[in-house]
Amino acid sequence: MVVLSKPTLNNFSLVKSIKPTTTTTLSNGIPVVDLTDPEAKTLIVKACKEVGFFKVVNHGVPLELMSNLENEALRFFTKPQTEKDRAGPPDPFGYGSKRIGSNGDVGWVEYILLNTNPHVFSSKSISIFRENRLNLRCAVEDYIEAMKKMCCMVLELMAEGLGIERKNELSRLLKDEKSDCCFRMNHYPPCPEVQLRNVVGFGEHTDPQIISVLRSNSTSGLQICLSDGTWLSVPPDHTSFFINVGDTLQVLTNGRFKSVKHRVMADTTKSRLSMIYFGGPPLSEKIVPLPSLMLKKEESLYKEFTWCEYKKAMYNSRLADNRLGPFEIK
Numbered sequence: 001m002v003v004l005s006k007p008t009l010n011n012f013s014l015v016k017s018i019k020p021t022t023t024t025t026l027s028n029g030i031p032v033v034d035l036t037d038p039e040a041k042t043l044i045v046k047a048c049k050e051v052g053f054f055k056v057v058n059h060g061v062p063l064e065l066m067s068n069l070e071n072e073a074l075r076f077f078t079k080p081q082t083e084k085d086r087a088g089p090p091d092p093f094g095y096g097s098k099r100i101g102s103n104g105d106v107g108w109v110e111y112i113l114l115n116t117n118p119h120v121f122s123s124k125s126i127s128i129f130r131e132n133r134l135n136l137r138c139a140v141e142d143y144i145e146a147m148k149k150m151c152c153m154v155l156e157l158m159a160e161g162l163g164i165e166r167k168n169e170l171s172r173l174l175k176d177e178k179s180d181c182c183f184r185m186n187h188y189p190p191c192p193e194v195q196l197r198n199v200v201g202f203g204e205h206t207d208p209q210i211i212s213v214l215r216s217n218s219t220s221g222l223q224i225c226l227s228d229g230t231w232l233s234v235p236p237d238h239t240s241f242f243i244n245v246g247d248t249l250q251v252l253t254n255g256r257f258k259s260v261k262h263r264v265m266a267d268t269t270k271s272r273l274s275m276i277y278f279g280g281p282p283l284s285e286k287i288v289p290l291p292s293l294m295l296k297k298e299e300s301l302y303k304e305f306t307w308c309e310y311k312k313a314m315y316n317s318r319l320a321d322n323r324l325g326p327f328e329i330k
């Protein structure tokens with residue numbers, strides 16, 4: 001029998017000197033990170049390793065910025081179909097309905113997809129911004145600026161949490177004037193068919209970029225796939241952001257961070273509106289594990305490729321494909 005002695009002053013001080021492990025706050029199994037928490041960097045790294053997904057609170061982005069864009073987007077999505085179609089079909093950017101990508105994927109969704117590169121964004125030829133949609137243009141502009149800032153802040157916390165000396169090692173990829181980011185607004189109208197079967201709004205996939213930030217209205221639908229293959233519903237929260245690790249970040253961290261598979265199911269009664277900012281590197285960037293992260297004899301799990309090469313492969317793929325598969329070193 002083991003007799004436990006009462007803590008003496010000595011072993012009590014020993015217990016006190018062990019640094020308490022940071023505990024993750026969970027919302028229905030989803031890690032939540034308060035960006036003002038001094039432990040944020042540790043919690044972000046833990047979430048990226050274990051789930052590849054987390055919710056961000058206390059992010060400093062004014063709610064007004066989000067609701068302003070939500071209102072402008074809804075104003076567009078409630079226009080007659082013929083008017084919306086004039087801003088499509090997506091090539092891959094523009095207005096799209098039901099068809100996702102160009103390889104046969106469909107979903108119960110309509111969307112606006114935009115390239116946020118300033119040279120492209122400021123050009124007059126963006127079809128969605130014709131027809132006097134100056135308010136929408138301004139709302140998107142303000143929003144994507146805030147998203148880029150937040151992504152960089154999160155990427156810097158990640159670098160710190162990973163113990164990387166240069167904290168801009170990841171964020172520099174987005175700060176680069178040639179960074180290849182895009183922005184998507186998805187509108188999922190209510191789908192009465194759901195009574196017959198579960199209708200998929202946006203099919204399962206991983207995001208190819210480094211990082212994605214999602215914000216939605218209060219309608220549920222987003223699900224993430226856990227490591228045991230089960231789907232977890234993400235409770236919506238219109239005041240917060242949800243961050244997910246993309247394929248590129250999985251490679252940059254040599255598999256430490258997991259690019260999370262996710263999908264959206266349609267709702268029977270309520271429409272869902274989501275906005276997602278996708279942070280990608282410059283086209284010419286070589287995507288290899290960060291040397292500063294690699295242990296002494298650690299080898300890359302992936303063949304070398306540029307973001308441009310990955311994008312080419314991505315546009316030839318279907319949503320649910322394992323896009324990193326062909327680049328894995330077996």
Ligand code: GA4
Pocket residue numbers: 092100101102103105113182184205206207208209278314315317318319
């Ligand atoms: C998934 C993530 C982003 O929404 C997106 C999508 C892109 C598109 O809609 O054009 C793709 C998809 C996404 C990956 C595979 C290809 C390309 C649709 C599709 C079937 C904008 C992106 O970057 O990759």
